[in-house]
Amino acid sequence: MNNDMLSQEEIDALLKGPDKEEEISEEIGDMEKDALGEIGNISMGTAATTLSTLLNQKVTITTPKVTITTIDKLADAYQIPFVAIDVTYKEGLEGANILILKVDDVKIITDIMMGKDEIDLERELTELDLSAVSEVMNRMMGSASTSLSEMFFRKIDIEPPKSYEITFNEGKERIDILKGDQPLVKISFRMVVGDVIDSEIMQLVPIDFAKEIVNILLGNEDETSITQEAYEIDRDFEINEEPPKTISLKGKKENTTGKIIDNDTKEEAVVVKKPVFETFNEKSNTSYNESIDLVAEIPVEITAELGRTTKKIDEILEYGPGTIIELDKLVGEPLNIYANGKSIARGEVVVIDDNFGIRITEIVNSYKNS
Structure with missing residues (x-):
């Protein structure tokens, strides 16, 4: 008789119903998770380069870990305030995602951008901090969007990000994609900035938007x-x-x-x-051959850009003979070539006798097709 009776654990399981995590996991498979991880790896890698330039610090963002969760689970696991950056796509993709940063990490980023000698983690988070991290994320996600554009063969652009200091419970009321009980794709990265930040950042994507991104990448869109x-x-x-x-x-x-x-x-x-297209090309070629003699003698200024950097006025005033300025180009990275200020090609530095030169290695497509 006793063998036919249910234990308390079995009764609780029946009352609870099917496990929510199992139900969610069925909505997106391992292949989709891998695809999202690869997308995050490429886009955040580009964003890390941008952040490194802004902070003048070495930035490393590790390979992401992709899991499925819900806002309730996040609210239970993370009860302290954090900074949420709401990033909405306005072109190429239709949706939004949330980036989660620790409050102390935002303070560090702001203090470095302000050129402070010492980082103050004891102070209160201010509107200046939120504005600074919004601008940083605007630059980072802008770079990431460029990578996505190349990956998806379409122009992808974002709205200016909005930053909030909130908890997940507060986010249910203030941020659209955190409202309701829909599943969320959680993409976690470890971010290391010099020797001042070694932390985890989190990207939250609604599962429907995540599926749309994966379908675009895998070619499962409508044939038309x-x-x-x-x-x-x-x-x-x-x-x-x-x-x-x-x-x-x-x-x-x-x-x-x-x-x-x-x-x-x-x-x-x-x-x-x-x-x-064929008709257009024929006309274009004919017009080009007929008119080239008229403009052949017009001088064009060719410029090779070694690199760029951004400095504050007080730093520039301290410059003198012997000052070394670090640029954003890495050793061996192609240099940009401009004709009257328009990017036309990329190349590598060479030495011809006692002069510097640049060997063209790539023609920019937009110039080539114009």
Whole structure:
């Protein structure tokens, strides 16, 4: 008789119902998690370079860890205030995500940007801190958006970020993507800034938005939108008289011989090259050949940029003979080449006899197609 009776643990499990974590995990698979991790790794790597330039400190952001959670679980696990930066995409993607930083990390970032000799962690967080971290995140996520644009073959841009000092319970009322009980993708990074910050930052993405990002990356969008993208990136890949043999659009679908091929070996014939492109190119070439003699003798100033940096006025006033200014370019990194201020190419420094020169290694696509 006793063997047929349920234990208290079994009764609690029946009353509780299926485990919420298991239900959430079924909504996004390991492949999607890996894709999100790779996206975060690439975009935050670019953002780390930007932060390093702003703070003049070495910045390292480690490979992310991707998990699925809910706002209630986060509210239980993290009860102290933090700084939330709300980043909304305005072009290329439709959605938003939240970046979570510790309050002390924000104070450190602000003090470094203000040029303070000592970092004060005992002070109260101010509006100046929130404004400073908003600007930092605007620069960082702007750089990350550029990386995403190259990855997704579309222009991606963000709204100016908004920063809040809140708890997760307060976030349920103030931040749209934290309202309700929808699952969230939590992407955790370890961020090391010089010897002043060794901390964890967190990126929270609504699961529906995360799925949309993964679908774009893996090529699971509507066929019509993929075809339209193939037209839009025609100039970038120079699809004119003959399409390239292999152009990866979104991982699962490839443009090989003017067709979109899916993994199920089903082929759908899609004309990648619009007739209007061919006509446009013919006119452009004819006009160019006829008019080049008229402008051939106009002088053009060619400039090679070794690098850039940003300094405060008081630092510049201290400059003198022998001062070394560190630039944002790494050793061996291509230098930018400008024609009358317009970027046209990249190259590497060479020495010709006693003179410096620059060998062109890459022509900028926008100049090449203009």
